[in-house]
Amino acid sequence: MGTGPVEGHEAVPFAAEFWAALGGADALLPGLRVTGIGDLPSAFRVSALAAASIGVAGLAATELGALVGGAEPRVSVNRLLASAWFGSAVRPAGWSVPPVWDPYTRNYRAARGGWVRLHTNASHHRAAALRVLGATEATDPADVRRLVGRWDAFELEEAVVEAGGVSAAMRTREEWRAHPQGAAVASEPLLHRDRGSAGAVGEHWRPTVERPLAGLRVLDLTRVLAGPVATRFLAGLGADVLRVDPPDWDEPAIVPNMTLGKRTARLDARTPEGLERLKALLAEADVLVHGYRDGALDRLGLDAGTRQRLRPGLVEASLTAFGFSGPWRERRGFDSVVQMASGISHRGMVATWEERPQQLPVQALDHATGYLLAASVLRGVVELVRDGAGSSTRTSLARVAEALVSGGDQPTDGVFDQWNGPCTMIGTQWGAAELLPPPARFDEINFGFERIPKPLGSDAAEWGSPAA
Template identity: 40%
Template sequence: MTNPGGAQDTATTQAWQSIGGAPELTERVAYRGAGAVLPATLPVRELARATVGACSLAAAELLSARGGQPVPEVNVEEGAVATSFVSERHLLVDGRAPTPFAPLSGFWRAADGWVRTHANYPHHRARLLAALELDEGTGPEGLAARVASTPAREVQDAVYAEGGLAVAVAPAPGGNGEPGAPGGFRAAGLPLAEAAALGPDGGRRLAEGDIGLPASGARVLDLTRVIAGPVATRTLALLGADVLRVDSPWLEEDPDSHTDTGMGKRSTLLDLGTAEGRSTFEALLDSADVVVAGYRPGGLDAHGLAAEELVARRPGLVVAQLCAWGWSGPWAGRRGFDSLVQAASGIAAIEAGPEGRPGALPAQALDHGTGYLLAAGVLRALTDRQRDGRGRRLRFSLAGTAGWLMNDVVRVPAEGGGYDPADWLTESPSAYGGLRHALPPVSYAGGPEGWAHASTRWGGDPATWR
């Protein structure tokens, strides 16, 4: 193990301090190298291990705050980190490998550059085709021909106006972090995390003493979809929280994505537009400790789920919010995914191949990194609440993580070698069949080695706490 000693590993210190952690505690974080894993032009390995290291330290700190013992040492295996950051690629369901991207998701050459689309969900595919005036049965060749005759920004604007997902691929940013073309999306300067204490002492604290796992007894309402948020809540479940994912019955989830990120959690369906669904949700909220929301800014406000409103109704509540493009600016209200943020921020251009085709990071690192950082923020908020009883609002964005990666994460020489992802995979039974899946990378002395159970069936659990 190598111990970066806080200032010797700036990414760990930056991640930890972004969620309000005391910088001297990073001296307790050590990493075991696995060679040059997650290779890229940008320092992806360093981002990945720092976010997992910060999450592991936050778990150790909360365990100390509740149990009255010193903060345990944190020892993170970079092999486990690298494997978990591509957990969706290692997943096998009864021997079947999921398909990560749909045929109409990807890079397409436009009349004056490139466009990145995301059409994994049927409603996004339908909106993409409608925006470009293409038939429902259009395949990759038809989409390619249509985009090739249209300027990239025109494709982007038309698809977003229709409620679909497409971005013009931005040139690499300049040396000052500014986008390489006028009017492009700007990730530089966005905060990695935002945290604010809200409300008075609500008297809400978790039990103390011999608790076993740091988040034991914490109740988490999981209102997230698609990798980053589910990775965060999957991690909270690993650490002992009772995590209940709540989805609308009108918006189906990809079963493979749920199988990968639903470990340790339960899943239920509630229609908040009905009196019965709303009443059930309010009953859950009345005894929740944490709400994690992964919808774009304002997306849940119509249901009375704005952070300030939630904490006013339930003093001491921790509300963690996640979005794609940041919490202010002209892009804030847009839908987005990791691949689109990579394209619009300039990461795809930085990672381009020698022939100029846009590239991608070796993992959906913005998703996974933000997910571990969000979990770390929740754990730190619970630690702070043990001391002052106050609620917290936390905010994270994929774009904030992108800006951090491009401008602030410092490369560290790789150590170790002989990485084999098989060392960090295991098998578990589930409602979907036998699974091969990645082990959790979050680790501290005496910490859990795996989840209490594999993913339950999406929407198949009762809307009650354990």
């Protein structure tokens, strides 16, 4: 095994750093307990990251539970189960989801500069990358490899990004730290937290010790993958989560996992009618979670000041790929792309003596970021109740990557047992599925989901009764 038994917060890497970034009281941290053994196979401490990020989200939930009448905050996280939630919490039984990766999404060896990753899962990102390469959707992936092989990795990265696509050349950790964006990310706090406008939680919030977020309205404007992880955790605590997507967006490989517990609606905020509907939803929400690139909401006329005026006391949590400062602050990105740019893929390659970039065994940056966002929402609700003011918290995949790297290396030759404990059978729109046990264990909170997974756009873009 990679590690021995782990118990107590002092033996939990990352936990103290995460809880401090959330503004949590030091006195509550001993209420977090992590048990179990084993590490996901990686050069980095991914299982410890999973346990700590889920753990602080659970601790924040119990803090809120204590505020509404519960006992002293305590939460327990099983290291093996936390690692499993960083993979797939909903496991199809007798059916399958589409492939996670588009045929062109992969790491390619360039003529110069080493390796480069193209991320082409979204149709417009795929079109941009193929256009730069002089290819079309009819081009065989093997031919795309040959086309990439004519480029310099860094020049192709820039060309694809300039065309509206998503790409990253593989950098070493030293190259990333020396890069202007790497330096900018390193200078940012893990969680940037600001006090918001005065206000109160809406009357529809009816918290109980067992369901501390019951009736809390969460407007979810997020997509792959961190934001949906955050709002799924909030739904598990009873929140009324309304996920809103554009008319043409889909992510079929992960929808069964990421719509669990939520309503799912569509609207086009680029139209006057759609924008007004979005504003109306925001005005009646308690929480906003979004993953738009820096400035995107501003261009819609929904800048931070407007959001707080529309909903005084709003608790807001957001993320970007590459941070909120530096030359890449508006650059598109995903977990695997950030791994390439930030040196994680290179470090994994060196540690395992492989000849190709090595990605993390799960989308760990996404998942950890998601649980930190969920924790920030829970802490924001606590502060709203106590102080009568909303809040805004933001972070990035790249900044969470820095936290992971700062946790140090681990041996890559350990053995990891997959979670094979009991699961619950649930229904979905596609068929029966196994649902993992809750990612955190509480003395009093009943963590569970009131809505089954379903396709995007299955509901109206409106708030309904909590049980609707």
